[in-house]
Amino acid sequence: MSPASTGAPRSAWRLLASGWVPAGLTALFAVLLLKAYGVGLTDLALFSGYILVVVTLPGLLLWRALRRKAGPIALDIAAGLALGYPLSVFVYIGFRAAGVPQLAVVPSILVVAAFALVPGLRRHWHGSGERAPLWWSWILAGFVVALFCWTAIDFFRRNGTSWPGNSQPYQDMVFHLALAAEFKHHFPAMIPYVVDEPLHYHWYYHAHLAAASWGSGIELQTLLFRLGLMPVLAGFVVLTAYTAKAVVKTWWSGPVVVFFTLVGTSWFNTVGTGWMLVNLWISPTQVFAAMIFGALAYLVVDLLPRAATKGEWLLFVLLAAGVAGAKATFVPMLLAAAAFVAAVGLVFRRRLDRTALIATALTALVFVAAMLLLFRGGSAGMRIVPFAMRGPAESYAEMTLRIVVGWLGVWAGVLGLVVAGRRALNQAVLFCLGLGAAAIGVVMLTSQPGGSQMYFLSSAKPYLVIAAVAGIAGLLGEPVRQWRRGLAVVLVAVMLGGALTNLKAYTKPVESTTKTGLRGYPRGTTGQIPRGGVEAMRWLRDHSSPGDLVATNVHCLRVTVPACDSRSFWVSAYAERRVLVEGWVYTDSAMKTAGTRKDYQWAPYWEPEILAANDRAFTAPSAESVDLLRDKYGVRWLAVDRRVPADVTGLAAVADLKYTDHDTLVFEVRR
Template sequence: MGRTVDGGRMDVHTRSADVDGGLPIRPRATGLTAYAGYLPALVVTALAVALLRLYDVPLRTTALFGAYTIVVVALPGVLVWRALRGRAGLLAEDLAGGLAVGYALAIGTQLAAVAVGLPRLAAAPIGVPVVFAIVPGLRRCWRGSGRTAPPAWSWSVAAGLIFLLLWSAATFYRTIGLSYPGNSSPYLDLPYQIALTSELKHHVPPVTPYAAGEDLRYHWFFHAASASAGNLTGVETQTLVYRLGVLPALLMFAVAVAVLGWKLAGRWWAGAGALAVTLFTVRPGQRDSSGVILFNLWNSPTQTFGAMIFAGLMLVLSDVLRGRHRRADWILVVLLTVAVAGSKATFVPLLVCGLLLVAAVQAVTLRRVTRPVLVTGLIAVAVLVAASLVLFAGSTTGLRLVPPGSLRVGTLGSIAVGWLAAWAGLAGLAFARERRSDPPIVLCVGIGLAGMGAMLLTTQPGGSQAYFLQSARPYLSIAAVCGVAGLLARPARVWRIAGVVLAVVMALTFVTVPHRYLDPARAALRQAENYPVRPGQVPAGALDAGRWLRRHSSPDDLVATNVHCVRLPGGVCDYRNFWVSAYAERRVLVEGWAYTPTAYKIAEKTGANFTRLPYWDQRRLADNDAVFTSGTAADVHRLVSAYGVRWLFADRRLKPRPLDQVATLRYHSGDCLIYELPRP
């Protein structure tokens, strides 16, 4: 049974012209009304530009990145999306799905362009609009459906986007600057993101740039997309990671959640509600402060980017699994499944588990499993296996099952009660027969159950098992809102039962869930205000020195450095040091060595912290450091002849020996010295 836009019931025989891919929508707007629908988007865009300018991004840089995003990513993606879907839909859905497709195309062209040594060919997607303008049969894809969403939905979603922008500014932009000393003490993993983006700007296939000889077994498609933007616009990689690169993905992810919630529940308010639940519900946990999805939006760009791609895939699957699809939709399913597998490793396993639940429900209710579910499952499994072999080469990055008995019953009970409170709306599905067997809604529930199970039953040295739950959160939220929508159509007796259940759950939650989880947003803002902006990990002059080295060296040149770790309180050395390879955009013989396959392997065997392991090749490390501590001609000759090092990048804070007698000082900025070594 469908719904009208204003939330009332819609006759099952409603004309298909009033429904767009499952979305009940308003008739074609005319006159000023047609343009008024764009006002929420204009407000969001203006705020984004203003905040970027406030936090040190020049208008020209914003314009360049915006032009790249529109011309190279969004426009080609939307046109391909419409062509494969066979229609223009609601503009919000076309933009959300089109951006996911556009990024998939941009990643593919970036990899191909760099692999053949012609990075400018990454601009190839700009040819897509030309083709769609020339070929008569494709010109229809330029025309929108002309149908608009209810103003209440548009402004509700815009309010969510405005919140995300203000949150980003208050908790991230304000705490991490683009110049020294504001960029000296970032979250330790952020220079890692810059380093991988720098690697993808120049090399395909990529390797670990900060530890020569180590493979890169990671989901690096976000970095390939950012590398494409950097190569084509000239925008500094640090600016992409700290300000711009995540922004389109973040905003379109939110839009996609709101569209999907609307499609599945059949009511406009359900879409806005799904977005609100996604952003603001508490994540029941044990003793961590990240109670909501908001905390990792910028600190984990791969998670946010992957979430946007996966949301685009779910928009397609919401029609495919209901049997409302064309053959060309399978191209989108394959393309976006591959894209999300390389963007964040958590999503495709969750998709497989969700599809298993759909298949189980269909086996019980229909006595068979429908073809769309089977084909989608085969695609997901094939992509999962391929990604495991090609991208990750069998590496699990230390992820393993929790030992039996290690999860306390009390902890499990507290988490379970918290989940019941946070997503109590799921209970509504029990009272709505047409919803509890609806394949895309069942898929959302399956993804949520898999995310919860993965978080509880697995562990990883860096706590990355929590990303399974982060990945599942939007779809649990959508399922919960669909349950609420189902309850609204039920008799009063059902409402009374639901009210009693909700009251019991809330009472138990008050007793068992720590109060700090009930106000995560306020705690986050308070933490941001106390964040120290002081000289730390990255020295003065690092960015300028890195820029100089890029201009005066080849991307294939190897660099040696004397900095290997970040000093933590108590003098502990954390080997997540990546800023030299990040800013120089050059591979380094030995910088840090955390997140490498060898480090994970040793940590698994020894149980040691993979971020604090000593380097396993002590001979190489000794040869590297001897140049900076002894500084003899023999040391330099060994580094050049045995390892192929061409440059030295020295941090003066570590008091290296004067090297003017054995190397040529080429650049000096702040605490950074760059020497060129003699050729062999």
């Protein structure tokens, strides 16, 4: 039945046949999901407005303007989001340093206004008219909904936003919250939970959360634990699919690459493959950077066969600078991949690849700038340790066999490139292989106490999968030969087999959900955060100045264990104030103290006299012990967890009790 015969307007039919319907239904699902997990409609509206006006629209318009063309609307929106994130962070840093973080939204509004009012810029509001197949849009929407569902059952369900549901969060989430709080009130930033420790870390996501909190008025906890990564996940799916399509030159490759990126693993998980779903929310910097790098990878793939404009190179630098501060793994891989493409062109094609050489040079500059300005020589405990993946009783031959067979379980399709030959090895495929080779090299040659070298493999995974799918597509192309198609089927079966052998890992959270319901929150009273802890720290935040220093009797993740796991960050996270010494892990000094030990979180504090003075004020309070904290270290407030040894009566005699809520008390040091 045609539109004319039913009397339906053609525009309505075009809308139904476009990707807007699956996109709209996906957004509606996200709203309902977030509402079910405690996010109010006001916060949803404020966050949506911030992401649209401050981040996405300026990024989209600048993406189109610098490329001098528009692309498919889904690609442009996702790329605009990816560009908008670092741009908004750069702007926020300037306004935060100037002491007016509330005004950081103004430049974005001015950019949108300029593109609306300046005649020469208005054309960038119009898309290219290019549409993806409808089946493609529905499948990608399905992947995004699946990620949202996984988010609910694997993270939202176990991490509430009020006590006791938030009493036992994954410890690194509180660490991220503390860093976001630091960037909300300070720049330059320091480690907030232990005094005088510099911050040598990829911190752009935390600065983004701080900017979003100022720009929307939403609590940092809501942004980190609920809202922040939702648009990032959608953007990652879209950018990964479009990059795959740009490399492989087929529409079907996009959903296939997204599928294996999300669930492809080694056989029986015998060796690490960068399994994204494991760290989907508990490592927000990884997913945030992966999405930004998705736009950069698409841009590189688009530029490699031709000469780039100055605007495109500016876009390259902006995205590279953004990803450099979002996650430390990506820029070294980008540098290696660009140099690899240039080297292959020189050796095998006997010509200099100008685009690859410029990309290499610009990436090198970004890398040096990041090392000097962001990381400043910090290594986070990473060391050159060749073959650290080898088991205690495993020979080098056994290790090699285990790793090769394991990695075939997710990237077997790369073997298709060997058969397809030079016809399949274009610059884009070489770029993907270069990213993968760099990541594999780092994993094989380095070690880090927390296993952080594996993040290189997580970062490269989508592009190794793209190379694998390109190999399979090469086998299916011309000339048509039955044995090549058979080999393609075998390689796909091997990759599917790798995913299926780990099916239990995917279904376990689902099974747990069916038993405990959609809210399997902690219900005990011995969690990391005491009853009344969040409320007390927020009172302290609202009744103190950002420059005030807090002392606390909390240093350990678990209050019932004699030895101290120093991953405690909740006081600095929720008070949004710096602490003399709370925890001390994840710092350069802590890594030096821990040395090569794997249980680095149990390493002692390297300034025992400070710790002793701190604890003496709580366990043996006196005018002298409290005044020492005030006069020598500048402490203004004392945060007490009753579950940890403290003489509350003695403290009340020498400091002013200002707030109490169940197990948490706040004292003000007398002047």
